[in-house]
Amino acid sequence: MTNDSAAQTGRRHSLRLMLAGVAGLAAGARAPARATPSEMQAAIAAFSRGAMPQSGSLRLVVPELVENGNSVPVSVMVDSPMTERDHVRRIALFSEKNPQPQVVVFHLGPRSGRADVSTRIRLADSQRLVAIAELTDGRFVQTSVEVIVTLAACIEN
Amino acid sequence: MAGALVKVQARARRGEVIDITAMVAHPMETGFRTGENGQILPRNIVQLFVCRYDGVEVFRAEFHPAITANPYIAFTTVATRTGTLEFRWIDDRGAEVIERAALIVE
Secondary structure, eight states: OOOHHHHHHHHHHHHHHHHHHHHHHHHHHHHHOOOHHHHHHHHHHHTTTOOOOOOSSEEOOOOEEEEEEEEHHHHHHHEEOOOSSSOOOEEEEEEEESSSSSSEEOOOGGGGEEEEEEEOOOOOOEEOOOEEEEEESSSSSEEEEEEEEOOOOOOOO | OOEEEEEEOOOEEEEEEEEEEEEEOOOOSSOOBBOOOOOOOOOOEEEEEEEEEETTEEEEEEOOOTTTTOOOEEEEEEEEEEEEEEEEEEEEEOOEEEEEEEEEEH
C-alpha cells in the first residue's frame, strides 16, 4: 500500500516535471522578442538626437480598449501653424512592448497645411504608446497613451 | 505588391488643405513569424511611402513591422495648383507601386 502510493506520487511527480519541461520548452521556443521600456527610450533618444522631449501640444488618438491588436487605428495631431518658419518636421510613434520599439516616422512640412496623420498599427500587448514631434525650432514634444489590447497581434503565426 | 487605393478629391480651391488617404495591398511580413517548417519567414514590409505633388515631395512615411498588412495612411496637403499627385510605395525587396491622382485647383 505505502509502496504503491509512494510509487504513484513518484510517477505523478515525474509527470508533472515532464509537463513543466514541455511547457517550458514551448514557452522558450515561442517567446517572441519584445522591446522593453529601456529599448523604447533608446529608440526615442535616437529619433530626438538625444534631446529631451517636452510634453507639448500634440494629441495621440488611439482607442483605449482594443479588441484586435492586428489593426489599431492611430491618429496624431499637432497644434502648429505649419508655416515655412514654424512647422512640424517629423512625427514618430513608439511602442513599449512590440518586438521593436519603432512604429512609424512621418515627414511633414509647410505644404502639409496641417499636422494631422493617421495610420493603422499592430500591438502585441497592452502597453504605452508614445508620439513625438520634431518642430522647426529644434524642440521635440511628446505625449503618450495607455492602450489595453484584448487580442494581441499574432507575432508568431 | 499589387493594387493601391488612393482617395483624393478631384477639385479644390487654391490654398485649401485637402485630405488624402492611401492604401496598398501588401502582407507586411514582420520577420518575427515562423512558417510551417519552423523557419523564420523573412521580413518583407513596405518600408517607405512618398507623396509628390507636381514632382515635389510633400509627405513621406517610414514604416516598421508594427504597421498593419495593407498599410493605410491618411495625411493632408495644401492645394497649390492644378497638377498630379504621385504616390509611391517601396518594399524590402525593392518592389514599387506607383499610383497617380489628378487635382484641379481653382
